[in-house]
Amino acid sequence: MLTPRENVIETMKKDGHPDRFVKQFEFLGIIPEDVYYMGDYPLIPGNEGYDQYGVFWIMPEGQMGAFPVHDDQHRVLKDITQWREVVKKPAVPPVPAYIDMLKGKIASVDRSRQFVCALQTQGVFERLHALMGMEDCFVNFFEEPEEMHALIDFIVEVELEFAHFMVDLGIEAVLHHDDWGATENSFLSPEMFEEFILPAYKKIYGYYKENGILIVHHNDGWSANLVPYMIEMGIDIWQGVIPANDMPKLLDQTDGAITFMGEIETRLLDVPDWTPEMVKAEVERACRKIGPRRNFIPCLTAGMPFTAFGVGSAVDAEIDRMSAELF
Numbered sequence: 001m002l003t004p005r006e007n008v009i010e011t012m013k014k015d016g017h018p019d020r021f022v023k024q025f026e027f028l029g030i031i032p033e034d035v036y037y038m039g040d041y042p043l044i045p046g047n048e049g050y051d052q053y054g055v056f057w058i059m060p061e062g063q064m065g066a067f068p069v070h071d072d073q074h075r076v077l078k079d080i081t082q083w084r085e086v087v088k089k090p091a092v093p094p095v096p097a098y099i100d101m102l103k104g105k106i107a108s109v110d111r112s113r114q115f116v117c118a119l120q121t122q123g124v125f126e127r128l129h130a131l132m133g134m135e136d137c138f139v140n141f142f143e144e145p146e147e148m149h150a151l152i153d154f155i156v157e158v159e160l161e162f163a164h165f166m167v168d169l170g171i172e173a174v175l176h177h178d179d180w181g182a183t184e185n186s187f188l189s190p191e192m193f194e195e196f197i198l199p200a201y202k203k204i205y206g207y208y209k210e211n212g213i214l215i216v217h218h219n220d221g222w223s224a225n226l227v228p229y230m231i232e233m234g235i236d237i238w239q240g241v242i243p244a245n246d247m248p249k250l251l252d253q254t255d256g257a258i259t260f261m262g263e264i265e266t267r268l269l270d271v272p273d274w275t276p277e278m279v280k281a282e283v284e285r286a287c288r289k290i291g292p293r294r295n296f297i298p299c300l301t302a303g304m305p306f307t308a309f310g311v312g313s314a315v316d317a318e319i320d321r322m323s324a325e326l327f
Contacts, residue, residue, distance in 0.1 A: 003113045011294060012236065014256030020323035021287065022261075022297040023316050025305040028117040028173060028216065029109030033102060052090035055130045064270070064308045070133035077132040080140045080147045087131060087151070090158055092165045099169075106170055115173035115214055118166040120159070121303075123178025124200045125187070127155050141192060148196060156200045163207050173214035175239070177303050181221030183244060190225050198229045205234040218303035220262070224250060231257050238262075240301045243286075251295055261297035263290060264315060270300065270307045276314060283318035292326045 002010065002019050008027040010016035048058040056074040059066040069075075077083055093099075109116045122130065128151065129137040140148050166174070180186055186193065205215055217230065220240030227250060230238055241247055241262035250260060263286040269279055283298065290296045298319050305312065 005111075005113055005115060008297070011297060012259045014294060016294055018292075018294070018327075020327050021292070021319050023319045023323075024297070024299040024312070026316075027114055028175060028305075029111075029114035030117045030119055030175060030305065031102060031105050031109075031171070032119055033098075033105070052088060053127065053131060054086075054088040064302070068130040075133055077136075080132065080136075080144045080151070083131075083147065083151050083154075087154070089154070092161055102169055111172070116171050117173040117175050117214075117216070118162075118171045120162060120174060120176045123176055124152055124155050124159070124204075125178050125180060125197055128152070138187075141188070141196065145196075152196060152200050156203050159204045160207060163204060167208070167211045167213065171213065173216060174208055175216045175218065175303070177218040179221050179240075180219050180226055181223040183242070184222050186221070186223050186226055190229070193226055193229060198233060201233040209234045216261070220266070220301040220303060227254060227258065237297070239297075239299065240303055242301050243289075247290055247296065251290070251293060254295070256295055259295040259297060261299045262301045263296075264298055264300050266300045266302040266307075269311050269315065270302065270309050271311075272309050274309060274311050274314075279311060279314045280318055283315055284322060287319065287322035287326060298322075 004022065004027040007018050007020065008022045010018040011022050045059050045063065046061045048056070050056050054076050056069045057066045058069055072078075077086055106116050128148070131151075132140065163174075180188070180193070180197070188197065208215055214237075215235050216237040216239050217235045218239045220242055222242065222244050223230075223238075224245045227238070231254065235258060237259045239261040241250075241260045243263055243265065247260050247263055264283055269282055286298050290298070300307065300312070300315055
């Protein structure tokens, strides 16, 4: 029986021989600390605070994630032309105890079974609209493209600092979040994505690829029209693929150039009143729809292995059941 690491490598090969479905995030030994979210960043429900960019976040009780606040009091960037004076530049913390903690967690990962994986929970596009709000972000792409390019270059510089830091610590993979679509379309047109976002990620992911890092990109929205750019920028696995993207069609079109991870709808299952019957139906639907094809990893579409209401282990068990039946 292949280890999770061996099995995902076989799954990603065009002519590979996996012996079962890869079971969600089992192949990643995720180091959960994102070095730019130190201090009072609210990872705990009911908490609130500022991240290192100066963005104020809240995480209400009963919600699955944190949200940036964009009222007049808290919005960081009200005028894009003032970003150089307003936006704080995060710095990788030189705290020896923190670095020792990261090294300890990295050393604890069994590299024969998992890839040592860094976590970057907000990417370029998400940083932009966290700083200024979604509406202003879209307007500024049209009205202030030069300033947006300059701000993106600044964010890329910060991302590359993080990348250098984590590569030097010995990571083998990165789980990088940046949502690029809603439920029915991408946020940006392919042309605008190509102009603003693609060059940024060719720099960020180019550095990771130069150092042999496996790139897992989380984006749980409709982005089928952006897949050619995902391949161009070097993404190995697109995680979070919702069913609306038509994964069978994407698998045929890409012919092994990228692996798709998702299809199991988090919004349907990670709810307070989930039942084993609900999980069985959704996981079976997903696994039968795609089948034991190369370049497919069944997974909840949310971007982390933990769940809000404890449904993750039930999903794992159903994936095991489908592996036994379909492989």
